[in-house]
Amino acid sequence: xxxxAQRQTTTAPRLVTARxxxxxxxxxxxxxxxLFGCHALVGFGLLGGIDGQGTxxxxxxxxxxxxxxxxxxxxxxxxxGLWARAAAFALSGVxxxxxxxxxxxxxxxxxxxxxxxxALYAWIxxxxxxxxxxxxxx
Numbered sequence: 001x002x003x004x005a006q007r008q009t010t011t012a013p014r015l016v017t018a019r020x021x022x023x024x025x026x027x028x029x030x031x032x033x034x035l036f037g038c039h040a041l042v043g044f045g046l047l048g049g050i051d052g053q054g055t056x057x058x059x060x061x062x063x064x065x066x067x068x069x070x071x072x073x074x075x076x077x078x079x080x081g082l083w084a085r086a087a088a089f090a091l092s093g094v095x096x097x098x099x100x101x102x103x104x105x106x107x108x109x110x111x112x113x114x115x116x117x118x119a120l121y122a123w124i125x126x127x128x129x130x131x132x133x134x135x136x137x138x
Contacts, residue, residue, distance in 0.1 A: 025134025030079060032124055036091070037075035039117075043068025063097075070094055084133035092125035 041047050043064060045056030057064035071094060077087035095118045103115025110116045
């Protein structure tokens with residue numbers, strides 16, 4: 001039979017670890033969302049544009065312009081934590097689509113088809129959809 005003191009000493013480290021995990025996960029989500037939001041802004045001609053000269057994707061074009069809109073909205077939702085799991089799941093699909101439609105047509109491996117970022121973002125967003133967004137409060 002365990003006493004209350006014994007139970008508290010065994011659960012206390014688990015609570016600290018869970019809080020740290022939630023904090024690190026939340027910080028990870030915010031950083032990834034910010035970086036991905038910057039990636040989305042490139043499609044609108046910001047931050048150097050798609051060619052480094054400020055060129056934007058043609059307004060209303062599919063999937064270029066609409067993809068940038070979806071990416072930006074998803075990044076904002078992920079950054080704020082609103083509907084974070086759903087946004088992460090949708091963004092994972094967007095990046096998987098980008099990889100398989102655009103990058104894999106060039107070559108099989110991400111190293112050879114410049115699809116490393118698309119593949120990484122797809123898996124990162126899938127991880128966030130599965131684990132949740134984390135949180136900053138106790």
